Amino acid sequence: MAAHLIVLFLFSVLKGVHSITTVSKVSVKAGNSISIPCLYHYQYTDHVKYLCKGYFWPSCRHAVKTNEADPSGKYLISDDKKQQIFTVTINRLTNQNTHYWCGLENRALDNGVYFQLLVTNGTPSLYVDHQRITGYIGENITIRCHHSNSGEMKWCRLGRNCVTGSSGSIDGTTVTAHMSEPNVFTVTMSGLKSENSGWYWCAKGDIQIPVYLTVTENTTTTPTTISIISHAVAGNGKISTMEQWNNFTIVENKQHRASFPPKILIIPLSVLIVIVIVVLFIWFILRHKQSKAESSVTAIVGQEVTYSEVRTKKKCSPKAGDKVTYSEVRPKKKRLPKSSFAESDMELVHSSVVEKQRNKRAEGKETEVTYSTLANLY
Known part of the structure; x- marks a missing residue:
């Protein structure tokens, strides 16, 4: 029975070698990251793939699977089903990260292929700047x-x-x-x-x-x-x-960059000119309205005021016993809008009637004289 299991295990491993292909030995520096591609047969396109950690296949431990992510972020895995390649990435490498397997789940026994990482604290014996x-x-x-x-x-x-x-x-x-x-x-x-x-x-x-x-x-x-x-x-x-x-020799060809086409500046420059013209036009209109309003106020404030005085007197001197009345009428200026003048410019009307005391004439008769003044002031 034990011999049968050994034969079955060896058959599974040999089958895995043909089902999965990868590199065998990679030199890496401690603390860095490395990505390892694992090519599989098209018949395993929809199968679960995983990275297994350990020297022996039967006892290796799953580090990450395509249907189950690693919460620590140390191991990553992705599956390109079009090219039938799944890629595993190992971060923060240490001297303990050396023996791994590319594996995929199968109905009978899983298939896997081994690869080794040579982790060194110095410079790797073979490396590239970018993978x-x-x-x-x-x-x-x-x-x-x-x-x-x-x-x-x-x-x-x-x-x-x-x-x-x-x-x-x-x-x-x-x-x-x-x-x-x-x-x-x-x-x-x-x-x-x-x-x-x-x-x-x-x-x-x-x-x-x-x-x-x-x-x-x-x-x-x-x-x-x-x-x-x-x-x-x-x-x-x-x-x-x-x-x-x-100081390692680096060879790279000079890259020719396309010259910057000046025509690209035409559109933004035209838009800027239009904006400036519109702003100046609006400023001119507002300035014109403001000047017009100031001229109207100046004209109202500076208009001419005319006073007229009319007095009615008797041609002859007042006789004894006659009543003499004096009246003064002044046309008032048109009232300006309240919003344009201060409260001090409001129209004021004063009226006064003064009755003089009776004067005695030489004849001994009394003559009553009344003075009246009416004025429109503003």
């Missing part, structure tokens, strides 16, 4: 791999063919490789096509580093060649300072 790079259709892309270990150099597409010599092709795209300097080999892919998008890996000996290439349309007006730099450590595998790290 995800971008190229443009019809253009070229250059990848430089700098290594410190020995062995055969390769540039491969995950699950497909590899270029091991100085030239070859992957999916109809020409690939050239050469040693540009000691412990550095450069890979150039020419005439990129959209179907070149996917996971690749460069290798030196038994160590690989996966790289994801995205090929898209170039939206700029002038063609641009993008250079992607891949580095590894030469010599004893150590870099003493960050400055030495940055």
